[in-house]
Amino acid sequence: MSGDDSRPVHIRREGLDPAAELLAAGALTEVTVGSGADAVTTWMATTHAVVRQVMGDHTRFSTRRRWDRRDEIGGEGIFRPRELVGNLMDYDPPEHTRLRQKLTPGFTLRKMQRLQPYIEQIVSERLDAMEQAGSPADLIELVANEVPGAVLCELIGVPRDDxxxxxxxxxxxxxxxxxxxxxxxxxxxxxxxxxAMIARERKEPGEGLIGAVVAEYGDEATDEELRGFCVQVMLAGDDNISGMIGLGVLALLKHPDQIEAFRGDEQSAQRAVDELIRYLTVPYAPTPRIAKEDVTIGDQVVKKGESVICSLPAANRDPALVPDPERLDVTRESVSHVAFGHGVHHCLGAALARLELRTFYTMLWRRFPTLALADPGQENNFRLTTPAYGLTSLMVEW
Incomplete structure (x- = not known):
């Protein structure tokens, strides 16, 4: 894959869209990631069917990275860096199953319902701040960069003063x-x-994620595993939701006929959120999958030890998934997109993300029914160095 953009092809974007060369790539293509001595050749999957096939096959593909040549591919290994302890994407079943089962109580429907009033409160506070700043205002600085972190702190149980x-x-x-x-x-x-917070929760469990896990399972999940999972939740959740808030507002302002869905009932708003998630797909790719054995995909053989990068934006713009995938249509029925992954590693926080986004977009347009781009002709500032796509600023007026 060539072009002026030196970044790996799977993270290249053209405004709100994946790069044309990414969408034109074959279902399974060999690509080079990195440059010079660090260059690595790997496979890249782009179609919805192949991405789901690879991500859904934990028997023949591993997400556990190898840090020593003596590590068996897909095995428990002899070494895992501390920063990856508790990161579910670096665990394969049955190790992954053990840890995920311990964490699931923090993401139940009851827990999400408990969070809804707080999500509404923090969104309202940030919209107040935007209104007080006056028109025009930067929606990214005042809202998108503030809401997700506050919600995630409430989720895991960080005291509000901290x-x-x-x-x-x-x-x-x-x-x-x-x-x-x-x-x-x-x-x-x-x-x-x-x-330190986990130690306090073990003595007196609170209502957050950590409290729920230690109350249910005690020390079956270690302090380091809980610490690592919280890091994963904060880093991934904050980046992805802030990206979706900013890009979602930009997409809707460029397609004003689509905004009405957020002035209707909850079902219409939820359908619209799912379409925005599919259309924008802010995460580029999950952890690469490493073949545990030779795997035939179509007419290609992925050999044992080779890795596959699954392009989520390309898979979600596959015509086999939805007709006219380049068009934003918030009235579409929800489809099995892969923005939250697929298989055993499907995002634990998917329900929370949908709730947060639906609440935000609905409250935004109720508060600012005349919201518009401050300068429709201005080039937008897209962030290119973060794990998830997004905007560095978005000036809006009302």
Whole structure:
């Protein structure tokens, strides 16, 4: 794959769309990731059927990365870096099954219903802040970058007085503008805080995710596993939802006839959210799958030890999934898109993401029915260095 963009083809975008060369790629294509001595040749899956086939086959494909040549592909291995302990994407069954079962109580329907009033509260507060800032205002700075972190803190049980500091550490750990040393220091402080919080929850479980797990399972999930899972939830959830909030508003303002869905009933709003998630698909790809044995896909053989990158945006723009996939149509019936993954690694927080987005978009257009782009002709600032696609700013007026 060639072009002026030096980034790997699976993360290239053209505005709200995946890059044309990504959509034109074959169902399973060999691509080069990295450059020079770090260049690696791997497979890239792009069609909905092949992406689901690979992600759904945990028997022949592993997500557990190998850090030592002595590690058996797909085995428990002899070494796992601390930062990956508790990261479900680095676990295969049965190890993955054991840990995921412990974490599921934090994502029940009852837990999501408990969160809804808080989601409404934090969205209302951020919309108040945007209104007070005056028109025009930056929706990314004032809303998109603030709502997801606050919701996730409530989910896992971070005390409200600690949340500002906690999110500062989280963002500092991710900030590509910081030196590696400063990012690592922020990451260590972030981890220390989580371990101290987990110790408190073991003594007196609260209503958040950590409290639910320790109350149900005690020490069957270790402190390091819980710490690692919280890190995964915060880093992935914050980035993905902030990306969806900003891009979703931009997409709807470019297609104003679609906004009406969020002024209707809950079912219409939920259908619209699912279509936005499919159409935008902010995560580029999940953890690469490594073949545990030779696997034939179509007329290609993925040999044991070779990896496959699954392009989620390309799979969700596959004409085999929906007719006219390049068109945003919030009246579509929901389809089996792969924005939340597929198989045993399907996102635990999918229901929360849908609830959060539906609440946000509905409240936004009730509060600002005349919302518009401050400068419709201005080029948008897309973020290119984060794990999920999004915007660095979005000036709106009302």
């Amino acid at each position: 949340r500002s500091m906690f999110m500062q550490l989280c963002h500092a750990h991710l900030d590509p503008a910081r030196s590696q040393k400063r990012r690592a220091a922020a990451g260590e402080a972030f981890s220390r805080y989580l371990l």
